[in-house]
Amino acid sequence: MxxxxxxxxxxxxxxxxxxxxxxxxxxxxxxxxxxxxxxxxxxxxxxxxxxxxxxxxxxxxxxxxxxxxxxxxxxxxxxxxxxxxxxxxxxxxxxxxxxxxxxxxxxxxEVGIHAMQTSGNNMRNVTSDQWAGVAPSEVEDPRIWSELLRQHTTLHPEFSFLPRKFKIAITASDHDRAAIRIHDIGLRLHKNADGETGFEVLVGGGLGRTPFIGKTIKPFVHGRDILSYVEAILRVYNQYGRRDNIYKARIKILVHELGIEKFGKEVEEEWQLLRDSALTLDDAAIEEVRSRFSYPAYEKLPHMPDELKQAAHDPLFERWRKNSVFPHKAQGYSIVTLSLKPVGGPPGDATAEQMDVIADLADRYSFGEIRVGHEQNLALPHVAKRDLPALWKALDKVGLATPNVNLVSDIIACPGLDYCSLANARSIPIAQELTRRFANHDTAGLIGRLHINISGCINACGHHHVGHIGILGVEKNGEEFYQITIGGRADESAALGTLIGPSVPYAEVADVVEDIVEAYLALRDSPDELFIDTVKRLGVEPFRERVYATR
Amino acid sequence: MTSPLEQKKIRITGPSVVTANRTHDGVVIYRTPQHGWSSRLADAAIVRTSDDARALLAEAVADDVGAIGSYIAPVEIKDNGEIAPGNLREHIRSEGLTIELPVPA
The missing domain is CATH 3.90.480.20 (Sulfite Reductase Hemoprotein; domain 2)
Known part of the structure; x- marks a missing residue:
């Protein structure tokens, strides 16, 4: 914390x-x-x-x-x-x-929470890996750098009236859980050949009307220089970013139009004016922020406690454990993902009662700490393995132990037309129907990792472009239709999905997704070949044939 | 259901109302023939020509304290005279979500 x-x-x-x-x-x-x-x-x-x-x-x-x-x-x-x-x-x-x-x-x-930087044309909430500080292979805790950037940018006048909103995400692990490649600036913390900590800086990623995967602008920026380098990027954006056309105002358009090399040259020139200035972080400043993060006093615990061995005989517990429990950097501890995707429920919603229960369970089992992931699930980051059976029972009582993390029913969806004034079509009922179609967790387990993302309009709050299966709601003559893409991904191999064909009406979306999944099961090399890998190997054509053969 | 936020030209092709959200709590409201607002679609003033729609909208927009985001929305007039929302978006605004709330109201 x-x-x-x-x-x-x-x-x-x-x-x-x-x-x-x-x-x-x-x-x-x-x-x-x-x-x-x-x-x-x-x-x-x-x-x-x-x-x-x-x-x-x-x-x-x-x-x-x-x-x-x-x-x-x-x-x-x-x-x-x-x-x-x-x-x-x-x-x-x-x-x-x-x-x-x-x-x-x-x-x-009163508890240190606010709503600054959550909307408007400013630097938005700097996001990070929800497993920060506990992921086994991480270079170091990326939140230290997120916090340094937050402190520098909060209410900073130069970043409060940008051409458009501006989003930064940071990861420090090889596996990108923060979706850095679809952010205006993505920062990947790593060490260079000399063992120094710094960032690969990506720029120009983003979804919405004109989606782009971010491009590397500099392979290594030393940690001490990250504020000045980010500021140099923002200055170039502030100077050249278009304010005359909202659809062309994001930095991704500027990077695309200038080209990454020219954009990088502009940033480099700006950076030479800024680096070695007051923006350079000295060790004391970094340590000051680092020292304000507290970490649990982990006990030395066995890798496989008796409680876990005993609970392993319960197939329901085992299914949940295999699906929702992940390795931790400290022996005897785990990271536990809490699915906010119950069968038939709106993705990402939690009731006040559930929040209170999670807070109590966090106090009892996770040193009072909870994490929020971009997949719209929560996590308890420091759970002793011996406590997993008791935690599972407590979560199950309040509908928070759905064993579908990273499976087909772990759907990311925007609020859509049920709530949103920008939406063209509904997202939540589509997600709910899909969770009912794939409600059998054994079947979902056999299908394996498969991310479905749903957006109710081209603004892409549900990140449909990077869903393994992406669903975009559009309007046709006053009716809801949905475009389906496949092959997108938001991780370290981020890619935009490919449209499989004409849009389909609301009533057919779940059938189409079932057809796609059935095609995958028939086409995959082996049960170990993930959906996304089958699409990469075969392209969209076999899926297109399957979906449109009878439509 | 193109967002009315993108409504540029005012040209109506059927019966319409002017709707907005109430400033202090955001509740959906409709401009009434009595030059006020109601949270019931049944109370809405109906306009049938573009000129009347423009006039009703201008009157609504002038009430900047009471309402926010006024725009023209299509409606259907049923045989029994009942006013019904003219598209899904307006149906959702008038009747509520098409899904159950996580906590029943």
Missing amino acids: YAYDELDRTLLHERVEEFRDQVKRRLSGELTEDEFKILRLQNGVYLQLHAYMFRVAIPYGTLSSKQLRALAYVARRYDRGYGHFTTRQNIQFNWIKLAELPDALADLA
Whole structure:
């Protein structure tokens, strides 16, 4: 966990009072909506179909049990008893009243949570690997660098009025769980030949209307130079990024139009003016942030405790363990993913009751810490293996032990037309129907790793471009239709999916996905060949034939 | 269901209403013939020409304190005179989500 200092606490309280005054002036008519809109967006407040939506930041996906209880309280007190975890490690409340928002923000500020950098054309919440600090093969904890960037960018005037929103993600492991290649800037922490820690810097990734995979702009930037290098990128973007056309304003368009070499040259020239300036991080500054992260005092525990050996006889426990429990850097401990994808449920939603239970379980079994992943699931990052059977039983009681992590029913989906004012089509009912079609967890296990991503419009909040199977809702003559892509992925081998053919109506989407999965099962080399590898080997044609042969 | 946020030209082809969200709590509201707002579609003023739609929208937009994001939405008038939403988006805004909420209201 990261401990905020007095400066942070003062900032949050001042920010709440500032927003309270802005809301008061809006409600009295002193501020027009045009004047107020940018202010509310800077505090995470959107207007959706039915109500205001309030997006709260969870920096680098790390929450304390106290913070999760505060989110549960906000869900219960100001909303309708639940929240929705997003693909950028935020949580959204869908029914909040503008008049009550300052009170909700004040309650969250008490536990160090805020909504800054969750909307608007600024530097957004810097995301990271949800297994940061506990992943066995990680170079070092990437959250230290996320926090340094957060401190530098929060309310920074130069980054508060960018041409468009700007997203950074950081990973420190070979396997990318932070989807860095689809961010405006992706940072991969690694060591160079001299053993120094630094970053491979990628730039220009992003989805939406014009998707691009990020390109490497510099293979190694020393850690001490990361602020100046990121600032150099942002300065070039701020100078040349298009403000005349919202659809061409993201940095990915600039990188694409200039080309990575020319863009890199511009950044390099800017960086020469900035490096070795006050932006250079000295060891003391890095250590100061590092020291504010606390880590559990792990016990020395056996690799295979008796409790685990005994529970292994229960096939239901074993299925959950194999699916949801992952290796930890400390012997005798595990990382446990909590699926927020129950059969028939909306992906990523958690009720206030579930949040409270998770907070209690985190206190009992995970040193009071919870993580939020971009796949819209939660994780308990420090669970002793001996406690796994008891944890599983407790999770199962509140519907949080669905053994489908990384399987076909672990679907990423945006809120879609049921909530969102931008959407063209619904996402959640499609996801719900698919989870019912693949409700048999044994069958899902045989299918293996398969990521389905659903977006209700071209803005791609459900990351459909990088789903192994991607589903995009579009409108045709007032009806909901869906384009299907296959072969996308968001990890270290990130790729954009390929359209398999004409869009299909709402009622046929689940049938089409079943056809694709059946085609995969018939075409795969062996049970070990994952869906994504079969698509890579064979291309989309065999899948297209299967889907459209009878349509 | 192209988002009405992208509504550029005002040209209606059938009966329409003006809808918005209430400023203080975001609730869906409809402009009424009495120059006020109602949360019931049944109370909405119906316009049938583009000129009338423009006028009703202008009146709604002028109430910047009470409402946010006013726009023109299509409706259907049933044989019994009942006003029904003209597309899925407006149906969802008027009738609520097509899914069950995680916590029943």
